Amino acid sequence: MRGGRLLLEAKESSLEKILIAVRAEVKPQAAAAAAPSKKKSRPSFYPIPILNALAVRNFRATQTIPLAVSGRHLPLVYRIASGLASPPHNKALLIFDMEHRFDATRLTCDPADLRHIHVHRPARRAVAGGSSPRITPDRLRELVASVENWMSYGDHHSGDREFWGSIVVGALGAGDVTAAWRGWLRVERAAVNGFPITFGVREAMADREARQEAVDAAPWAASSRWGDFSFTEAHPAASSEETSTETRQT
Numbered sequence: 476m477r478g479g480r481l482l483l484e485a486k487e488s489s490l491e492k493i494l495i496a497v498r499a500e501v502k503p504q505a506a507a508a509a510a511p512s513k514k515k516s517r518p519s520f521y522p523i524p525i526l527n528a529l530a531v532r533n534f535r536a537t538q539t540i541p542l543a544v545s546g547r548h549l550p551l552v553y554r555i556a557s558g559l560a561s562p563p564h565n566k567a568l569l570i571f572d573m574e575h576r577f578d579a580t581r582l583t584c585d586p587a588d589l590r591h592i593h594v595h596r597p598a599r600r601a602v603a604g605g606s607s608p609r610i611t612p613d614r615l616r617e618l619v620a621s622v623e624n625w626m627s628y629g630d631h632h633s634g635d636r637e638f639w640g641s642i643v644v645g646a647l648g649a650g651d652v653t654a655a656w657r658g659w660l661r662v663e664r665a666a667v668n669g670f671p672i673t674f675g676v677r678e679a680m681a682d683r684e685a686r687q688e689a690v691d692a693a694p695w696a697a698s699s700r701w702g703d704f705s706f707t708e709a710h711p712a713a714s715s716e717e718t719s720t721e722t723r724q725t
Contacts, residue, residue, distance in 0.1 A: 550708040552570075568642065597618075
């Protein structure tokens, strides 16, 4: 199953174990050279043209760079990750799955490209409470920076690819994309027409399978104050799939 191997290989460990392992693999001289890392001065590139335009508008208005996604954010995460790893972009990227809800089987890139999407999962008890404390924003930023440093200087199978950046699912405060409970871009399922008023119970029951298929095939709708667009979860062969409705800034 596409993505199944990636899902099995997803790294799940405590924050401390992840940091220790990463620091051990990165050459000290490389880590020292990367220590004063420069902050990005412009939004990242995304494999959806209209999304790039909205990110630039948001940056000009708010001076904030990360793409912050709320609502039903996972379909857009799958789409972005699949698009970045696939030709013509051929990037390597990190996914930090803080919610343990990221499903790699829903990625739609080829198996050869899937292996360049690196998924890290902090142990569940560190996320949901228990004997380990919750991960603070500062600690999360430390984790993301350390693993990004490993992607740039460590010994791994994606060394021949350009490292794009990080997507953090389920937390705020770090990453090029945050997919959590707050964000300037909201994702919801696009509306599907309901049953006609004249439909009776029998007609509705007979038609429910077809309606469910229509719901499953419906695109997703992303909306923001800067504009809206619709997309499908699968990475398309052509980049002309999205439809957009841009709004003027007032």
